[in-house]
Amino acid sequence: MMKERLEKGKTIKEPAREINVFAEAEVVVVGGGPAGVTAAITAAREGADTILVERYGHLGGMATGGLVLMINQFPPGQTQEWMDKLEKVGGAHDLAKTKEPGMMRHAIMVDPELLKCILNNMALEAGVKQLLHSWGTRAIVEKNNVKGIIFESKSGRQAVLGKVIIDATGDGDVFASAGADYDDSVDKGYRSSAxxxxxxxxxxxxxxxxxxxxxxxxxxxxxxxxxxxxxxxxxxxxxxxxxxxxxxxxxxxxxxxxxxxxxxxxxxxxxxxxxxxxxxxxxxxxxxxxxxxxxxxxxxxxRGSRRLVGEYVLTEEDIKAKKSFDDIVGVFPQAVPTGMAPSGMQKNVGLPYRCLVPASLEGLLAAGRCFSSDQTANTMFNIIPHCVVMGQAAGTAAALAVKNKIQPRKVDYKTLRQRLSAQGVTLP
Ligand SMILES: Cc1cc2nc3c(=O)[nH]c(=O)nc-3n(C[C@H](O)[C@H](O)[C@H](O)COP(=O)(O)OP(=O)(O)OC[C@H]3O[C@@H](n4cnc5c(N)ncnc54)[C@H](O)[C@@H]3O)c2cc1C
Structure with a gap:
């Protein structure tokens, strides 16, 4: 477990300065990859005024800009919506042609350019305010409470404030700078280390x-x-x-x-x-x-880097035992189907909401591949549909926290699960 550290060597002192507050919103999502775009769209659909900050000029993260085109093993929820929209425009190539109730297909190859357009349309239609070409550099923390982020862009260094901040940078840039505990050790044999x-x-x-x-x-x-x-x-x-x-x-x-x-x-x-x-x-x-x-x-x-230390850390043992939790907000149908991960893993593994909630900091959630997990759980369950599931849960929880004027960790699990079910997410 570690906190953000300074590299050893020569240093200079950056002078403190006053910066412009560019915008304020109820929910601020940093990172527009599979987790972040889903979190932002979901929070906005659930009624929260939402800003999405993304360092590049398009949405989708690895699924578009990274040319990671194979999306497989996904449960219903927003990944299904991507696929339905992609299919209509010829942007989803079904490799296996396998269809099962409750789990649409395995192994779809998507067209990254069409997916960029579809995610952009979904964000626009949901009313998400996009702030592109904007690199989130530091969390703004007051008394253990994350209040916003500082970002850099062509317009210089500015701030965005929010009631709930969602770190969907993949690498946990926000929670690391906020001082959260995290783990970045990865077994070199694992897919997520490469x-x-x-x-x-x-x-x-x-x-x-x-x-x-x-x-x-x-x-x-x-x-x-x-x-x-x-x-x-x-x-x-x-x-x-x-x-x-x-x-x-x-x-x-x-x-x-x-x-x-x-x-x-x-x-x-x-x-x-x-x-x-x-x-x-x-x-x-x-x-x-x-x-x-x-x-x-x-x-x-x-494929993997910092992992939050959350209220709960999902482990290899949990997955092997197919542990049940009160706060399951998503189901991972199957682990990564490669030889680069351990065997003996269960299917339909539940994700506890507490894996998205930092152990100590308030006002913050994390979604995507940086979720609170040990190395094995992470390498098995950090692929695109899993990250979409986490984004959908984080966006819904953030909107509930704002609506009820409570911290994300206080969100009622039952209400959260009801909202997710209403959105079409399959839960046990
Ligand atoms: C080569 C490769 C092959 C893979 N194969 C598969 C596969 O076959 N199937 C599958 O489902 N998954 C696969 N994966 C895994 C999958 O792509 C990722 O785990 C998934 O995309 C993670 O989603 P995410 O939203 O957490 O992060 P990312 O997709 O990394 O998205 C993070 C987003 O945040 C933005 N961002 C980052 N830092 C900042 C910042 N400081 N400020 C503002 N924005 C920021 C990024 O630009 C990006 O848009 C593969 C990954 C790789 C690299």
Whole structure:
């Protein structure tokens, strides 16, 4: 457990200064990724005056800017709404075509540009005030109570004040600066410890490639190993997003999502590897003869970093035992289906509301991959639909706290669960 620390070395003193209060709202959400956009839309739909502060110029976080396009294992709730809207405009590619009652589908590949537009429309329609190109830098804390945030933008350093602040930055930037306890240790074998810079190759002939891959599985595996050698890190290609597009994922170990030098290293090294990797596929892979580099993620792929120490810390043991709680505000249908996580995990695991509530600070909630969890619970349950579930719970709780003039930790679990059920969230 740690509090925010100063890097050792040379320091300078930043002079204190008075800054402009740019806006005030009832609910202020920082970070517009899957958790944050959902929290903001939900809080606004529940009647709260809501501002969403996002450092980039679009919404969706990893699901759009990070080119993390595979959304799987999701429960009904707002992820379903994304899918319904995406489907209408041809932006959801159903890989498995599996449909089960209560859990719409597995493995949908989404179109990131259409998803950006859909999330923008959903936020506009809900009445969320968006503050884009605005980087939340510090929490404003008075007597243990988080009152707002300071943000930097082209207009300089300003403040936004709110009654409830939701940290949906993924990395817990707000709660760390507010002085909350957090944990940022991650087992290096876990998915959540690896960074990535995703890019895509377009113009492939998928049928030719698929025939080659199924006729030559060993050769394809050897080629994948060779690509890893060329890149200098593990490359995870997923040739199924669209018939003409190949999605190139990466797993870069021993780098931290909250160290600027590591973020720079990953960005520069993957970009340096992009052309040789692409040239390898183009020269050596049947179906890639007319291919080209389609795009690269504008947002670096960060899978895990700081985790809040909340009123409750969800653990590996809870998941194995499928522990029941009074304050379940979401159900995670299934853990991450990769070999990079421990086995023996249960399906339909309940998320307690207390995992979103800091152990000590008032006026603050956290949602998304920084939720209060141990390393294992986090690596299993921090993917997009899970983060949407957390955002929906945090947004609803924040609106209830504002309405009842109480702290988020005092929100009545029964009322919260009733509101979530009314929104279509499946709860036990
Ligand atoms: C390469 C890769 C592959 C993955 N594969 C899958 C997969 O197949 N399926 C799946 O469901 N999940 C997958 N994930 C995990 C998933 O993408 C993330 O766990 C999920 O997006 C987390 O959502 P979030 O809202 O908590 O955070 P993020 O998506 O990281 O969103 C955080 C948002 O906050 C903004 N922000 C951050 N700091 C600040 C600040 N200080 N001020 C203002 N704004 C800020 C960011 O710009 C961003 O918009 C993958 C992740 C990666 C990196």
């Amino acid at each position: 960074l990535a810079m995703v890019f895509r190759i377009g113009g492939i002939d998928f049928d030719i490639f698929a025939d080659f891959r199924s006729a030559n599985p060993e050769k394809w595996q050897a080629m994948r190993d060779e690509v890893d050698g060329i890149a200098g890190f593990h490359v995870g290609p997923v040739p199924a997003q669209r018939k003409d597009v190949f999605w190139v994922n990466s797993f870069i170990k021993d780098k931290s999502a909250i160290k600027v030098e590591d973020l720079t290293w990953v960005e520069t090294h993957v970009r340096a590897a992009m052309m040789p990797v692409y040239e390898f596929y183009k020269k050596r892979t049947p179906g890639f003869e007319k291919s080209y580099i389609y795009d690269s993620a504008s947002q670096l792929g960060t």
